[in-house]
Amino acid sequence: MSFPELKERHVAATAKVNSLREQLKQRRHQLLDTDVAKYAKSQGRTAVNFSSTDLVCSRTLQGHTGKVYSLDWTPEKNRIVSASQDGRLIIWNALTSQKTHAIKLPCAWVMTCAFAPNGNSVACGGLDSACSIFNLNSQVDRDGNIPVSRVLTGHKGYVSSCQYVPGQDTRLITSSGDQTCVLWDVTTGQRISIFGGEFPSGHTSDVLSVSINTSNSNMFVSGSCDATARLWDARIASRAIRTYHGHQGDVNAVKFFPDGQRFGTGSDDGTCMLFDMRTGHQLQVYSQQLDNSDQDAPIVTSIAFSISGRLLFAGYSNGDCYVWDTLLAEVVLNLGKLQTSHEGRISCLGLSDDGSALCTGSWDKNLKIWAFGGHRKVI
């Protein structure tokens, strides 16, 4: 084929892909006959009614000397690992507020951390483009530091997010600025699979977040600067199962809904969304109307669902932490406007294993634990 013919085919192929994308967009729009909020209202549902003293800050975890960037709970045991701009991981006993470990990291530019399912190890990653594993039961070195027990190298860009596969202490998934996600064998340090990169259905920009389905741990979703979320089957690295469009900016956060059939996203465009994993439908948009439309909407930095999925917690760049009623798409509380709220951007959120507490991490260097302290009506 001559060079001009090749270029003509390239132009034609580009036009075909654009036309197909447009057809898909229109067909999806035709299937959007309602959303969760309209349906719930039509069924007579009303929003969750919180009084301003119902969700209470019951602990403030102080100790980091820099912005908190990431946090993760252990399953059971109520321990939290946090990562900070101060170049440290701290392990907390969330009930007593005490620090059980403080790990000085070889590379201070950490962006993410995660607890292993058995609670014996933590993982972290960042601008060093690697994921470091620390065994909390290791003997400390002569400086009193826990040594690195394994470094997972291979990414060609920063590690933005990491999560252990539920129930598996030897498997970890990372997302990266190199546009890929990777499934690792922690014992050997080898990459088991690479998701994206050269393949056409991979992300086309930095991947910022990852969430593994707790109902089916073979499935995970990723969120990216290419404004999409993508669903992957960990057994099939060659292509994304589905791509979810809708956001107008970077998808900073993705989190599976508790039932594993849906997932939420949070974006630079200031909105959160709920998608149906299987059909690809956009079920709901969670968006605050601003009084002053000239203002840029604050970006969504992090999200978490309560254990039933009825509440969506969303942290924003302006320090707000909205509690959305997911069924009615209304903000029912703002944890960022309470007296005990953080004094800076909320960068990370996470729910305890039993759903009884929410932990928020902030650029104000603190973590806070929120729980329900009001009168609970049990039906």
Added chain:
Amino acid sequence: MQSNRVDAATEIDYKAPDTSDTRGRHRISAELKRLEQEARFLEEELEELEKTEKVSTALQELLLQVENRRDPLLPETTGPANPSWDCWFEGPQNMQGCRCWIL
């Protein structure tokens, strides 16, 4: 001179690429393969979408699922409540000294 004749022949056959697009042949060829594969994936998705039900179909199930799950953070929830939900308001259970290093 010999070299001038060779140069002249090359000049006639060679069409300079667009100044706006100086990427090599190999790169365009690789991109074309990716576009063709993406078109196939999109066609598959379009076919699948023809058999996909509307949004409203799954929403009743969503409502029931959410409302039937116990949730310690809700003011009203299905039972039974778990006493451990209120551990955040009890006194600390473990009074071991803080073992953090000086930061």
